[in-house]
Amino acid sequence: MDLIPAPRAVEGPGHHTFHLAADTRLVAGPGTETTERWLRATLGAALGLPLPPGEEGAANAVVLRVDDTLGPEAYRLDVSEGGIEIRGGSAAGVFWGAQTLRQLLGSDAFRKAPVRQGAVHAVPYRTIEDSPRFGWRGLMLDVSRHFMPKDGVLRYLDLLAAHKLNVFHFHLTDDQGWRIQIERHPRLTEVGAWRARSKWGHRASELWNETPHGGYYTHDDIREIVAYAAERHITVVPEIEIPGHSQAVIAAYPELGNTDVVDTSALTVWDTWGINPNVLAPTEAVLRFYEGVFEEVLDLFPSTFIHVGGDECPKEQWKASPAAQARIKELGLADEDELQSWFIRHFDRWLAERGRRLIGWDEILEGGLAPGAAVSSWRGYEGGIAAAEAGHDVVMCPHSQVYLDYRQADGDQEPVPIAYVRTLEDVYRFEPVPPQLSAEAAAHVIGVQANVWTEVMENQARVDYQTFPRLAAFAEVAWSDLPASAERDYADFESRMGAHYGRLDALGVDYRPPGGPLPWQQRPGVLGRPIEGAPPNV
Numbered sequence: 001m002d003l004i005p006a007p008r009a010v011e012g013p014g015h016h017t018f019h020l021a022a023d024t025r026l027v028a029g030p031g032t033e034t035t036e037r038w039l040r041a042t043l044g045a046a047l048g049l050p051l052p053p054g055e056e057g058a059a060n061a062v063v064l065r066v067d068d069t070l071g072p073e074a075y076r077l078d079v080s081e082g083g084i085e086i087r088g089g090s091a092a093g094v095f096w097g098a099q100t101l102r103q104l105l106g107s108d109a110f111r112k113a114p115v116r117q118g119a120v121h122a123v124p125y126r127t128i129e130d131s132p133r134f135g136w137r138g139l140m141l142d143v144s145r146h147f148m149p150k151d152g153v154l155r156y157l158d159l160l161a162a163h164k165l166n167v168f169h170f171h172l173t174d175d176q177g178w179r180i181q182i183e184r185h186p187r188l189t190e191v192g193a194w195r196a197r198s199k200w201g202h203r204a205s206e207l208w209n210e211t212p213h214g215g216y217y218t219h220d221d222i223r224e225i226v227a228y229a230a231e232r233h234i235t236v237v238p239e240i241e242i243p244g245h246s247q248a249v250i251a252a253y254p255e256l257g258n259t260d261v262v263d264t265s266a267l268t269v270w271d272t273w274g275i276n277p278n279v280l281a282p283t284e285a286v287l288r289f290y291e292g293v294f295e296e297v298l299d300l301f302p303s304t305f306i307h308v309g310g311d312e313c314p315k316e317q318w319k320a321s322p323a324a325q326a327r328i329k330e331l332g333l334a335d336e337d338e339l340q341s342w343f344i345r346h347f348d349r350w351l352a353e354r355g356r357r358l359i360g361w362d363e364i365l366e367g368g369l370a371p372g373a374a375v376s377s378w379r380g381y382e383g384g385i386a387a388a389e390a391g392h393d394v395v396m397c398p399h400s401q402v403y404l405d406y407r408q409a410d411g412d413q414e415p416v417p418i419a420y421v422r423t424l425e426d427v428y429r430f431e432p433v434p435p436q437l438s439a440e441a442a443a444h445v446i447g448v449q450a451n452v453w454t455e456v457m458e459n460q461a462r463v464d465y466q467t468f469p470r471l472a473a474f475a476e477v478a479w480s481d482l483p484a485s486a487e488r489d490y491a492d493f494e495s496r497m498g499a500h501y502g503r504l505d506a507l508g509v510d511y512r513p514p515g516g517p518l519p520w521q522q523r524p525g526v527l528g529r530p531i532e533g534a535p536p537n538v
Contacts, residue, residue, distance in 0.1 A: 001104075001126075002102060002144040002496040002499035002500065003103050003104075003128075003496065003500070004101070004163070004472050004476055004479045004493075004496055004497070004500050005475050005478070005479035006163060006493075006496070007100065007129070007130035007480075008069070008080075008131060008481055008483075009128070009129040009130070010126060010127070010128050010129075010130060010530050011127040012079075012124060012125055012126025012127060012346050013100060013124030013126045014082070014124060014125035014126065015045065015122050015189075015231060015278065016124070016125050017122040017123060017125065018050060018079050018080065018081070018083060018084060018122070018125065018416075019120055019121060019122050019123075020047065020062070020084075020105070020121040020122075020123070020327050021049070021050060021060070021243065022050065022098070022164075022183060023060060024051065024060050024061060024062060024083070024227060025051070025052055025054025025055075025058050025060065025061040025287055026039060026040065026051040026053060026054060026061065026062050027054040027055065027056060027061045027062070027063040027064065027065070028053070028064045029056055029063070029064055029065040029066060030066065030082060030529055031066040031090075031091050031094075031221060032064035032065065032066060032088075032091060032094045033091075034091055034095060034231050034233065035064050035091070035094045035095045035097075035098045036292070037088070037159075037231070037234070038063060038095065038098060038241065039051060039062065039098055039253045042102075043098075043101075043102055043105070043109055044112065045108050045112060045113060045121050046108060046110065046111045046112065046113065046381065047105070047108065047114055047119075047121050047286065047399060048113070048117075048290050049121070050250055051355070053270065054484045055198040055375070058160060058533075059082050059083065060081060060082075060083055061082075061083040061084075062084045062085075062101075063083060063084065063085040063086070063153060064085075064086050064088075064094050064098075064319040065086070065087045065094070065230070066084065066087075066089070066090060066094060067088065067218075068089060069087060069089075069124050070088065070089030070093060070131070070428070071093070071131045072089050072090045072092065072093065072128075072129065072131050073089065073090065073093050073096060073131060073135070073166075074088065074089045074093050074132075075087060075089070075093040075096050075097030075128075075130055075131070076088075076092060076097070076127070076128070076129050076130075077097045077100055077126075077127070077128040077131075077270050078126075078127050078370075079104075079123050079124065079125050079126050079127075080125055081125070084123065084312070086101065088357075088499050089131075089373075091233065092166070092233035093131075093277050095161075095232065095233050096130070096132075096233075097128075097130075098102055099161065099162060099164055100128060100130065102162070103499075104123050104124075105121055105503075106499075107198070107502035107503050107505065107506045108500070108506065109506075110162070110420065110503045110506035110507050110532070112145070113222075115238070119475055119509070120399045123249055123531075124225050126377070129181075129433035130311055131264075131365075132164065132330050132479045133479060133480065133481055133482075134432070134445075134446070134447040134448055134478050134479075135165065135166075135446055135447055136167050136290075136430075136446050136447020136448070136449070136476035137166050137167060137447060137448065137475070137479060138165065138166075138167030138168070138237075138253055138395065138397075138447060138449035138450070138478075139148075139154075139156070139160055139165055139167070139168060139169065139195070139200065139242065139449065139450050139451075139452065139467075139471065140169035140170075140171055140239075140397070140449055140451040140452060141156060141168070141169070141170065141171060141452050141463075141510070142171040142246075142451075142452060142453045142455075143170070143171060143172065143179050143454070144171060144172065144173060144174035144175075144176050144178075144179055144454075145174065145176050145177070145199075145217035145453065145454040145457075145461070146213070146453075146454040146457055147177060147179060147193075147214060147216075148463070149215065150217060150221045150225065151459050152223065152460050153170075153225055154224075154228050156168070156461075157225070157229050157232055157234055158232070158507075158514075159471075159507065159509070160232070160234055160368065161232040161233070161234060162474060162503070162507070163471060163475035164234055164236070164471060164478075164479050164501075165219045165471075165475055165478065166234050166235060167234065167237060167447070167490075168209075168210045168229055168235070168237070169235045169237045169239060169307065169361045169379035169449060169451075170215075170225075170237065170238050171239045171377075172238055172239055172243045173239070173240050173246075173248065173249065173268040174241055174244070174245045174248065175245050175246065175248055175276040175278075176195060176198075176247075176248065176269060176270050176271070176273075177192065177193055177194070177195060177215075177269060178192035178193050178214075178216065178249055178252065179193060179215065179216045179217060179220055180216060180222065180238070180297070180300075181216055181217065181218045181221075181291070181295050182296050183219070183296065184292050184296070185252075185253065185289070185292065186193060187252040187253060188248075188249060188252050188253075188293075190250045190251055190252070191217045191249075191251055191252040191269070192214070192248040192251060192252035192269060192415050193214045193216040193338070194212060194214035194269060194304075194328050194449060195212065195213055195214060195216060195269040196212055196266070196268065196269075196271060197209060197210045197211070197212065197213070197273050198213050198271055199209075199271060199272040199455075199512050200230065200454065200458075200526060201416050201456060201523075201526040201527040201528065202273070202416065202418065202455075202527050202528050202529040203272050203273040203274045203455075203528060205310070205527035206279075206525065207526060207527070208271075209458070212286060213276065214269075217406070218294075219300060222300045222301070223300060226300065226301060226302070234278075234299070234306075235303050236301060236303060237301075237303045237304070237305050237306070237307055237359070238297055238300075238301045238306060238307065239307035239308070239309055240290070240294065240297060240306075240307070240308060240309070241308070241309030242277075242280060242290060242308050242309055242343055242344045242347070243279050243280040243282070243286075243313055243340060244276070244277075244279045244309070244310075244311065244312050244313030244314065244380070245276065245309055245311070245312065245313075246279055247267055247269065247270045248269045249277045249280075250264050250267055250278055250280070250531070251269050253279070253289070254267065255285070256280055256281060256285075256286050256289060257278055257279075257280065257281055257319070258278075258279070258281045258317040258321045258323070258324065259281070259321075259323045259446040260322055260323050261317045262278065262317065262322050262525065263419070264278070265490050267337060270481055273455040274318060275314060276314075277311045277316055277317060277428070278317070279313055279314060279318070279451065280325045280343075280461050280468075281321070281323065281324065282323075282328075282339055282342070282343065283320065283323070283327070289348060290347070291296075291350060293353070294347070294350070294430075296522045298354060298356065302504065303356075304355075304356060304357050305356070305357050305358075305359045305374065306326060306351055306356050306358060306359070306377070307358075307359050307360065308337065308344065308347055308358055308359075308360050308364075309361060310343075310344055310360035310361050310364040311360070311361035311362075311378070312361075312363065312365045312368045312393045313340055315336035315337070315339075315340075315365065318336045320334060320340060321363075324336075324339065327339065328408070332403060334485075335418075336337070336364045337367035338368065338409075339367070339368070340363075340366065340367055341364070341366065341367030341368045342367075342369050343345050344358070344360060344364045344373065345368075345370045348370035348371065348372055348373050348528035349370075352372050356371065357373075357374060358370060358371060358373045358374070359373065359374040359375070359377065359395070360373060360374075360376065361376050361378055361385025362375050362376065362377045362378060362379055362382075362384065362387070363379075365373065365383055365386060367462065369387065369390065369392060371412075374387075374392060374393040375387040375392055375393070375394050375395070376394075376395045376397055376447070376449065377394055377395065377396050377397060377398060378397050378398060378399055378403075378417060378451065379398070380397065380398050380399070380400060380536060380537075380538045381396070381398055381434045381445075381538060382408075382538055383398050383518075384434075384445065385434055385436070385437060385441075387446070388437060388441040388442070388444040388445060389437070389441045391444065392444060393446045394446065395445075395446060395447050395449050396433070396444050396445055396447070396448050396449070397434040397448065397449040397450065397451050398419065399419075399451075399535075400422075400535035400536055400537060401422070401427070401430040401431055401535075402422075402427060402448070402449070402450040402451065402468050402474060403419070403422070403450075403453065404419055404450050404451065404452045404467050404470055404471070405418050405419075405420075405451075405452060405453045405455070405456065405466055406419040406420055406422045406469070407419065407420070407421055407422070407528070408422065408512055409419070409421060409423065409516065412524075413516055413517050413518075413522055414517065414528075415456075415462070415465065415522050415523035415526070415528075416456040416515060416520075416523050416526050416527070416528055417528035417529075417530040418456060418528050418530070419529065419530070419531050419535075420533070420534070420535040422468055422470070422535075423520055424469055424473050424494075424497075424514075425471045425473075425478070425490050425494075426491055427450075427473040427474050427516070428473040428476065428488060429475065429485040429488055430448075430474070430477050430485070431477075431484065431488070432445060432447075432448040432477065432483045433445050440527055441511060447478070448474075448477065448478045450467075450470070450471060450474045452466060452467055456526075456528065460510075461510040461521075464509050464510035464511060465510055465511065465512050465517070465521055466512075467510035467511075467513050468504060468509050468510075468512070469500070469501070469504065469512065470497070470499060471495065472497065472500055474533075476493065478504035488490045497514075501514075
């Protein structure tokens with residue numbers, strides 16, 4: 001059995017099989033409507049089966065039930081003579097059970113339409129009991145550096161669902177582009193969503209793509225994305241960067257920058273990569289502006305967590321700015337780190353008053369962590385350890401382990417190679433919970449996330465190449481009850497990947513083949529930034 005992620009317990013298979021056929025009915029109990037719709041629209045379409053509604057007790061049926069004796073996302077899948085029953089501890093649990101059923105039916109179940117007329121869709125008798133290790137199983141997609149059109153985002157939500165991932169971290173704003181319509185501030189998309197050209201390769205490259213680049217999502221696009229995700233039991237967590245990574249917004253509204261230090265009216269949306277010195281000014285006007293932004297964001301995203309970035313905020317402009325220095329003195333702060341903390345704490349309180357929770361990159365620890373904030377620990381484990389020990393919730397996403405923009409192998413064939421080598425096996429051996437954490441602190445590690453930064457991914461095919469197949473390994477880390485890193489059976493996982501590549505092929509995913517990139521996946525002559533040796537494991 002080649003399931004990914006691996007389930008916790010399997011009994012069987014037996015010597016007999018149940019056959020899904022044109023007369024197989026779908027019996028959907030209360031609370032299972034999302035899975036009912038998904039099975040007809042996706043599995044039914046792939047296999048050419050109508051799956052008409054059936055009555056309780058019908059034979060030759062797929063039966064869906066919510067069973068509150070199971071954990072919230074747990075499921076039990078039984079295949080027997082009478083049919084298939086999926087019980088879930090919640091609607092989400094039923095849905096994850098349906099994802100397992102899809103895998104049991106083979107790669108044809110991952111297509112958009114039937115490819116074998118008259119095919120027998122057989123599932124061996126068996127019982128699978130399963131539940132996830134983490135409640136936050138996420139993928140972050142950066143659509144600022146390179147915009148992904150709405151249909152591509154919807155496709156990625158389907159790919160997340162197929163791997164039982166349930167959080168889509170939507171990185172919507174950065175120096176290189178503002179990607180969400182804000183009705184009260186129209187220049188954010190009129191100006192901030194577009195750049196004149198783009199660096200081609202790493203920022204040290206001498207090459208440029210002179211084609212203007214941009215795009216953004218309207219309010220209705222966002223509503224569609226959020227609703228599409230919710231149908232798949234995925235939470236969309238938006239990220240609006242403050243106070244750094246802000247050149248695009250300053251290009252649109254120059255008064256938001258440090259005007260006493262730099263001529264912000266001369267700034268344009270940034271066309272290259274790296275850490276940008278142009279950060280928001282620490283003024284009441286900036287706070288009011290972003291409160292307006294977040295009011296619209298909250299109307300569009302029901303997620304409890306709202307990500308505010310908070311990373312890589314250079315302090316040089318604040319140090320040079322008389323207005324920023326006066327602000328530090330007025331607020332009774334010690335330095336610029338505490339000024340950044342003041343920004344974060346303001347929005348932590350603002351979001352909490354509206355029933356939401358702030359989450360930010362681990363730099364929000366600098367200058368004092370906002371009391372209710374959660375941390376995305378990206379610079380390694382250290383930030384997550386400090387936050388968890390202080391009683392803050394943490395999502396572990398260390399760059400050294402699960403940054404999928406990092407190269408997948410040594411050698412010249414890897415397209416635009418960035419940073420350390422992180423192979424499929426490296427990702428499979430990622431352990432999110434550091435052993436030094438006490439049980440109490442470890443309970444604050446609410447989940448794990450893989451991050452896809454798109455500076456050198458100019459289109460969907462490049463995103464696919466960097467993300468897959470490693471996202472399959474990450475999904476197993478996030479879901480399955482695996483042993484310690486060194487004791488994991490990678491050979492077994494690699495064997496199961498043989499079937500999974502067939503599923504990815506059926507889905508049209510341009511993954512990196514096990515033998516290396518295909519000729520059209522390479523980018524000869526485009527400069528990357530490879531770093532030799534093993535990454536720091538801290």
